[in-house]
Amino acid sequence: MAHDFRKVLIGLVPADESGGATAAVRFGVGLARHFGAALTFQAIVPHVTLPYSVVGGFAAGMVAEENKRRRELVEAAAAAARALADEAGLACVADLPDLALEELAERFIQQARLQDVTVLDAGDDLLGNNRSMIEEALFNSGRPLIVIPKTGGNPAPKRIAVAWDGSARSARAVGDALPLLAAAQSVSVVVIGGEKDLSRVAPASGLIGYLEHHGVKSDLVALEAVGGDVAETLRRHVLDSAVELVIMGAFVHSRFRQAVLGGTTRSLLENSPVPLFLAY
Numbered sequence: 001m002a003h004d005f006r007k008v009l010i011g012l013v014p015a016d017e018s019g020g021a022t023a024a025v026r027f028g029v030g031l032a033r034h035f036g037a038a039l040t041f042q043a044i045v046p047h048v049t050l051p052y053s054v055v056g057g058f059a060a061g062m063v064a065e066e067n068k069r070r071r072e073l074v075e076a077a078a079a080a081a082r083a084l085a086d087e088a089g090l091a092c093v094a095d096l097p098d099l100a101l102e103e104l105a106e107r108f109i110q111q112a113r114l115q116d117v118t119v120l121d122a123g124d125d126l127l128g129n130n131r132s133m134i135e136e137a138l139f140n141s142g143r144p145l146i147v148i149p150k151t152g153g154n155p156a157p158k159r160i161a162v163a164w165d166g167s168a169r170s171a172r173a174v175g176d177a178l179p180l181l182a183a184a185q186s187v188s189v190v191v192i193g194g195e196k197d198l199s200r201v202a203p204a205s206g207l208i209g210y211l212e213h214h215g216v217k218s219d220l221v222a223l224e225a226v227g228g229d230v231a232e233t234l235r236r237h238v239l240d241s242a243v244e245l246v247i248m249g250a251f252v253h254s255r256f257r258q259a260v261l262g263g264t265t266r267s268l269l270e271n272s273p274v275p276l277f278l279a280y
Contacts, residue, residue, distance in 0.1 A: 028119035041095065193222070232267075
């Protein structure tokens with residue numbers, strides 16, 4: 001039997017100028033409530049710093065004002081997140097570090113390594129930092145990540161699609177997502193042809209057998225990439241089949257850390273109708 005998620009980390013950013021709760025906060029609280037998990041919020045809004053070449057009273061004053069604004073937004077977002085956790089009957093920890101981006105990212109990744117899953121908002125937030133944290137969490141945490149679109153999603157999804165390409169990353173994503181798969185009512189293993197050769201990778205039929213051993217019944221869905229666009233084909237399947245969560249391995253173009261995300265992964269992060277469960 002798959003172990004449940006017992007620790008959930010949520011990246012905390014302000015939803016708007018009032019500092020309200022974002023879709024990721026709402027989803028993450030619901031996920032923690034569903035599994036009875038411990039909940040941690042960490043603010044991922046960086047402290048603005050001045051380069052040494054731009055030091056002066058006027059510039060310093062502007063930076064100080066911006067940092068004050070950011071701090072107020074973070075505190076308002078934390079208050080909104082705590083209120084949602086209280087309403088769900090969950091104890092939570094809120095970490096609101098006042099750090100520059102590099103140090104903030106390192107602290108976030110260290111925290112993520114000690115969690116079962118991390119939840120972040122898709123795209124850039126009000127202050128423009130989510131995308132860098134998504135990539136940091138994917139490449140460096142060693143843990144799965146759930147990315148939530150602005151429209152939100154169901155933290156206890158009943159219809160799940162596994163985007164399967166037979167890769168090690170896909171296998172890791174499936175293994176990490178077993179607690180969600182085990183609770184779903186419908187699971188589709190989606191194989192999309194037309195982009196790359198799938199003849200030499202772990203077959204989808206094998207995955208269906210693997211899932212059955214874990215008590216998860218699944219069906220194979222074989223699709224051809226519409227116009228060679230795997231992301232758009234997957235989006236259409238999600239909408240046509242009322243899928244509530246997509247599980248997939250994150251693809252990159254290189255083995256090096258500075259690699260950019262692959263086209264399908266990047267496209268879905270930019271425009272997914274449902275939450276994405278990602279592993280690398």
